[in-house]
Every structure is written in C-alpha cells, then in structure tokens.
Amino acid sequence: MKKILITAGRTTEKIDAVRGITNFATGRLGAILARKIHHRSEVETIFFVTSEVYLIKQLADLPKVKTYLIKTSQDLKETCERILKMDAIDLIIPTMAVSDFFVREIVSTNSFLSWITQEQHRFTNDYLSNQNLLNEWLNQLKDNQYQTQKISSDQEPILFLTKAPKLITLFHEWSPKSYFVGFKLIADGTGDEIDRQWAAEVMVKNHYDLLVVNDWYKIKESQHQALILDNDENVYQVQTKEELAEKVISLIDQQNKGSKKVLCNHQKN
Amino acid sequence: MKKILITAGRTTEKIDAVRGITNFATGRLGAILARKIHHRSEVETIFFVTSEVYLIKQLADLPKVKTYLIKTSQDLKETCERILKMDAIDLIIPTMAVSDFFVREIVSTNSFLSWITQEQHRFTNDYLSNQNLLNEWLNQLKDNQYQTQKISSDQEPILFLTKAPKLITLFHEWSPKSYFVGFKLIADGTGDEIDRQWAAEVMVKNHYDLLVVNDWYKIKESQHQALILDNDENVYQVQTKEELAEKVISLIDQQNKGSKKVLCNHQKN
Structure with a gap:
C-alpha cells in the first residue's frame, strides 16, 4: 500500500500584519494528480497540503485524501516535516510554488x-x-x-x-527513500528548448527522479505546455494539465525506487 | 428596484511575472451581505466583484447576483468603473481590501x-x-x-x-448619488475605543454614509469585532460577521439618500 504527499498552491510570506508576498500558482495541477491517482487500489493515503480552500472542497469526495490547509512556507515546512517523519511516504509530488524570499x-x-x-x-x-x-x-x-x-x-x-531556505532540500533529507518529482518554473520564454545540462544538474542536486519544467508564459486556463525529464535523459513535451498529470503518473508507473515499484503498472482503462 | 455593488476579497499587485503583493482579506463579509440582501423583493441586481473563486461558487445559487472575478486593483478599477457608469447604483458596499502600494x-x-x-x-x-x-x-x-x-x-x-491612488475616491466620483458604506482596517489593538474626530473626518472626506472600523486583531474565524458609525455620530459595536452584516443592513434600512430610501424597511422575519 502506497502513501503519497502532494503539495498544491502557493505560500504567502508576511510583510506586515495584514499584507504578504505571494505568487500566482493556482494549485490545479496538484488537485488533478490527486484525483487521477486516488482510484488506484495500491494507494492507501494521499496527504494533500494546500493554501487553497476551494481545492480542499473540490477533493472532499475522495476518502483517501487527507487535506491540510497552510499559508506560509513555515506552515508548509512544519506540516510536511510531520507527515514525512511520521509515515513512510512512497512518492512526493511538490507542485506548490514556495516563496523564494522572506522580508528581512x-x-x-x-x-x-x-x-x-x-x-x-x-x-x-x-x-x-x-x-x-x-x-x-x-x-x-x-x-x-x-x-x-x-x-x-x-x-x-x-x-x-x-x-528563503530551499524546503525541497529538507523534503529529501526527511524522506530520502521517497520517489521525488521536481518542479522548476521559468518565465523567460525559453520553455521550448531546454538546457539539458542545466536540467540534469537540477535533478542531481535536488535528488529528483523526474523533473517538470514549466514556463509561466505557456500556462493559460486550458493550456499548460511543459517538459518532463526522467533520469535516463528522456524529454517529453505535454500541452495541458490533464496530459501533464497523466504523463507524470505513467512515467512513475514505469520506474522503481530502490528495489520497489513506486506505483504499480496500470493498464489504461 | 435597487441595484447594489459589493466588492469582496483582496487585490494583488504584481512584483514580477509570477509574484505579487497581497493582503489577508477573505471576502467572507461581502458574501454574507450579498446573501442577506438577495431575498428582498426591492433588490434587482447585486454586482459582486471579487478576487475569490470560492465565493463565486458559493453565490452561484443566487440568481440576482452577477459576479466578476478580478485580481489587481487596476482590474477592480476598470470593472467598477464600467458598473458604476453603466447603471444607476443605489448602494455601494466595498468590503474588498485594496492595495495601498504599487511596486515602483x-x-x-x-x-x-x-x-x-x-x-x-x-x-x-x-x-x-x-x-x-x-x-x-x-x-x-x-x-x-x-x-x-x-x-x-x-x-x-x-x-x-x-x-497607489485611492479607488474609493473614484467610486464616489463615478456614482455620487449612491449610498456609500466605508471600511477602515486598523491593526494596532485600539479597536475598542475609537477616535470620533478621526472617524468623522474619514467619513466626510470619503463621502461615506456609514463607516465600519475593523481591527485586524479582533477578526478571527468565528469572531469579527467591529465598530459601525453613522452620520449622526452614533457608534454600534458588533461581535461577529453575521451580526456586522445584519447591523449594516438595518442601518441602511433606516436611512435615506437624497429624497429616496436606499433599501425599504423590512420587518424582522
């Protein structure tokens, strides 16, 4: 039985008592992934950590999803530390966009x-x-x-x-055996052609088993163009969030972490 | 037949392509007000402008509510300008917390x-x-x-x-005949005792007919302690969002704008 941690949405860092710095991530990809994985028999629990109340409501019909509402990256850190230290998590999909900066x-x-x-x-x-x-x-x-x-x-x-400290590094420290999907957001219009060298370095440095590279300018309501890289230096391109979620799951299906399958192979319905 | 403009939630100002400055307003008060006013026979349309997708979903069952989703204070300005110039709006309740600052x-x-x-x-x-x-x-x-x-x-x-320019001033310019409810947020723990002189000046300067003074430290999930001031220098204290919404509506019921009633008097059900 598999346990999965998904984070979705965005963190907000305090400027003063009533204001904060945030980002424009919606968390939709994380919710789509949770829904697509949920029906599988090998999935025991999906720990879903998000900033978005509407996602918690949207996932309320999925009994294996345990939701956690957070606001700041400190909340995120504490919540994920508890989850990753308490339970053996098989798969981490941290789609949440975390603040790079604190207000000094x-x-x-x-x-x-x-x-x-x-x-x-x-x-x-x-x-x-x-x-x-x-x-x-x-x-x-x-x-x-x-x-x-x-x-x-x-x-x-x-x-x-x-x-701000990179929480991703801590996730790996707390749960080094988890299969780890990484996300990088770029916003310079170079999303079509990826620097393979750079991507490989990002994967090694952060212990990612898969890397999703998103280009902000290629994410619109219905469209979500992204590149996915695996550990064998294959690159896959997708055009929508649905397609991205499906490709990520099918790539995880094909892979092992250590001696274990991360998820079982499933036939397409 | 009455037309009402309610704004609810918060604006976000761009820092860069993917980050912004925002505030922690939830928009719940605006949604409660819309629901409490909606059933009245004299209400024709409630224009509801918000940053919050979950509020739009929450109000989807109210046929007289027209919703508008916005993000920045520029969006808010353009949307409200259209509404206020297109239609004779009888009542404006701008609960939305608008950015005081832009990134220069x-x-x-x-x-x-x-x-x-x-x-x-x-x-x-x-x-x-x-x-x-x-x-x-x-x-x-x-x-x-x-x-x-x-x-x-x-x-x-x-x-x-x-x-940032004060949008509230523009709201009054675009629709000087509307009954206008003002909101001031303080966050210094002085919310119990109000400086009457200051409040009176705020009301005159902004052409408010009612003023709601919120203290950030007295707003929690279930609790929302606030003071309401009317044009006759009466001060009312409330303890929850429900109570605040009801008191605002009952005070509007008692008042006239020009020679017209803003809303009709309604008996308590």
Missing part, C-alpha cells in the same frame, strides 16, 4: 534617506565596506516592527528581501 | 550597493539633495524589467513601493 526589513523612504544623510561621510568607493554599512544599519533596526502592525498607507515603504 | 522598482542588493559605491561622492548632509539622487537613480532604471520576467531566486531584491 521594511523601512520608510524617509528613514532610508535619513540614514543616507547621516552616514554619507562613511560611504566610500569600496563596495564591501558599503555593504557592511548597509548590513550594520539593517541589523540594528529593531526586529521588523510591522510583523504585528500595519504599515501606514501614507508611507512609501522599501522592502529588503532575503533568500 | 525592483533592484538587486548588488545593483543598490553598486549605485551607492559609484555615487558616494555626491551624497551630502542635505536630505532633499539625497532624495533627488535617489529619484534620479530610480527614474533612470528602465521600466521595471521584471514585470514580464521572474526575479532569480539567487538574488536578494529590494522593492521600492509607491502609494
């Missing part, structure tokens, strides 16, 4: 200009020394005071973002 | 430090002259190149935000 600090343009004006005599033509001045200033600001308040709409805020 | 410019921390390093000799102890240098720099950056691309997750971006 928010300052008003006024405070920023006051800092420049006060410290102007300390700036030099040495990049690194200026970098130190910036960090010194940002570090001495009190912990983001806006975490519990609302920035006044009279201000013109400046947001200093910082890199 | 995104720069990497690297570019920012290079600018500081290059221009350091031009900074002085004159705040205004430094402000000019900053604006000069931001203006000469090409129009936000990331509008159509994705910021690399290897960067640490800095976002310069700028004030």
Whole structure:
C-alpha cells in the first residue's frame, strides 16, 4: 500500500500584519494528480497540503485524501516535516510554488534617506565596506516592527528581501527513500528548448527522479505546455494539465525506487 | 428596484511575472451581505466583484447576483468603473481590501550597493539633495524589467513601493448619488475605543454614509469585532460577521439618500 504527499498552491510570506508576498500558482495541477491517482487500489493515503480552500472542497469526495490547509512556507515546512517523519511516504509530488524570499526589513523612504544623510561621510568607493554599512544599519533596526502592525498607507515603504531556505532540500533529507518529482518554473520564454545540462544538474542536486519544467508564459486556463525529464535523459513535451498529470503518473508507473515499484503498472482503462 | 455593488476579497499587485503583493482579506463579509440582501423583493441586481473563486461558487445559487472575478486593483478599477457608469447604483458596499502600494522598482542588493559605491561622492548632509539622487537613480532604471520576467531566486531584491491612488475616491466620483458604506482596517489593538474626530473626518472626506472600523486583531474565524458609525455620530459595536452584516443592513434600512430610501424597511422575519 502506497502513501503519497502532494503539495498544491502557493505560500504567502508576511510583510506586515495584514499584507504578504505571494505568487500566482493556482494549485490545479496538484488537485488533478490527486484525483487521477486516488482510484488506484495500491494507494492507501494521499496527504494533500494546500493554501487553497476551494481545492480542499473540490477533493472532499475522495476518502483517501487527507487535506491540510497552510499559508506560509513555515506552515508548509512544519506540516510536511510531520507527515514525512511520521509515515513512510512512497512518492512526493511538490507542485506548490514556495516563496523564494522572506522580508528581512521594511523601512520608510524617509528613514532610508535619513540614514543616507547621516552616514554619507562613511560611504566610500569600496563596495564591501558599503555593504557592511548597509548590513550594520539593517541589523540594528529593531526586529521588523510591522510583523504585528500595519504599515501606514501614507508611507512609501522599501522592502529588503532575503533568500528563503530551499524546503525541497529538507523534503529529501526527511524522506530520502521517497520517489521525488521536481518542479522548476521559468518565465523567460525559453520553455521550448531546454538546457539539458542545466536540467540534469537540477535533478542531481535536488535528488529528483523526474523533473517538470514549466514556463509561466505557456500556462493559460486550458493550456499548460511543459517538459518532463526522467533520469535516463528522456524529454517529453505535454500541452495541458490533464496530459501533464497523466504523463507524470505513467512515467512513475514505469520506474522503481530502490528495489520497489513506486506505483504499480496500470493498464489504461 | 435597487441595484447594489459589493466588492469582496483582496487585490494583488504584481512584483514580477509570477509574484505579487497581497493582503489577508477573505471576502467572507461581502458574501454574507450579498446573501442577506438577495431575498428582498426591492433588490434587482447585486454586482459582486471579487478576487475569490470560492465565493463565486458559493453565490452561484443566487440568481440576482452577477459576479466578476478580478485580481489587481487596476482590474477592480476598470470593472467598477464600467458598473458604476453603466447603471444607476443605489448602494455601494466595498468590503474588498485594496492595495495601498504599487511596486515602483525592483533592484538587486548588488545593483543598490553598486549605485551607492559609484555615487558616494555626491551624497551630502542635505536630505532633499539625497532624495533627488535617489529619484534620479530610480527614474533612470528602465521600466521595471521584471514585470514580464521572474526575479532569480539567487538574488536578494529590494522593492521600492509607491502609494497607489485611492479607488474609493473614484467610486464616489463615478456614482455620487449612491449610498456609500466605508471600511477602515486598523491593526494596532485600539479597536475598542475609537477616535470620533478621526472617524468623522474619514467619513466626510470619503463621502461615506456609514463607516465600519475593523481591527485586524479582533477578526478571527468565528469572531469579527467591529465598530459601525453613522452620520449622526452614533457608534454600534458588533461581535461577529453575521451580526456586522445584519447591523449594516438595518442601518441602511433606516436611512435615506437624497429624497429616496436606499433599501425599504423590512420587518424582522
């Protein structure tokens, strides 16, 4: 009996008490995958972690789906850590688009200009020394005071973002034996031709068994052009979310993880 | 026969092709209001503008509700302009939380430090002259190149935000005769005691006939503590979204706009 973790949707990172940074992922692909896998006899449980209330309602008729509603990438981390450490998960399909950045600090343009004006005599033509001045200033600001308040709409805020840790690395650490489907979103219109070298490196670095490369400009309501790469350097192109979901499942069907089948081979109905 | 415009949910402003700034409004209050007003015989149409797909599905059984799905505050503006200019709207209830800020410019921390390093000799102890240098720099950056691309997750971006125009002012300009319910969200824990002077000024400035003051820290799943102020300086306190919706409707029932009733008086069922 197989246990599967699917994440779907997007995370939101707090700017202040009432505002956040998010992305435009809808979570539909994750829901389609859950529905397509659900009827299989070898599937025991699908853990479905999402930001989207409407997806939870949409999947309410599937008894083997356990849903979890999350908002921030911290929520996502804690929820998936519990699931992956508690249970032996056979297959991870993390379709959710996770924030690459956290808000390090928010300052008003006024405070920023006051800092420049006060410290102007300390700036030099040495990049690194200026970098130190910036960090010194940002570090001495009190912990983001806006975490519990609302920035006044009279201000013109400046947001200093910082890199968020890659949760995908943790997923693999917590559950190294799971079959792992990776997702990369690009948005530069190069989605037709993939850099094989780059894709292979992404797969090795992240321990992916399959890699789905999505191009934002080729995802519309009904259309979802994507490339799928497997570990034998085969590349498959699909045109819709339905087709993408089916191809991912059929490729998983063909493969083994360690000595075990990830999913059983199923005939097409 | 009465026509009503309700907005519900939140707007999202683009950071780059795949990311945006948003807020945490759910739109539930707007949906409750639509449902409570819908059964009345004098209601002809409820124009319901929202960011939330689940609300559109939730209201699908109400034949007098016309729904519009929007994302950005520009969408909201265009949609409401069409509605308010096309039809004589009797009542506007704009519960949607609209972005206070747009993204003026995104720069990497690297570019920012290079600018500081290059221009350091031009900074002085004159705040205004430094402000000019900053604006000069931001203006000469090409129009936000990331509008159509994705910021690399290897960067640490800095976002310069700028004030968005207040759409509420336009709503009144487009439809000055509508009865107008205003909403103010505060998030500083002062929601119990309201500054009457401030509230009166907000009402006059924005041409509100009623004002709902929400305190973010008093809005939880089931609880929604809020204050409602009318034009006679009465203040009413409510504890839940249901109670808030009912009180707003009963206050509208009691009032006239110009020589006309906004809604008819209805007996409690």
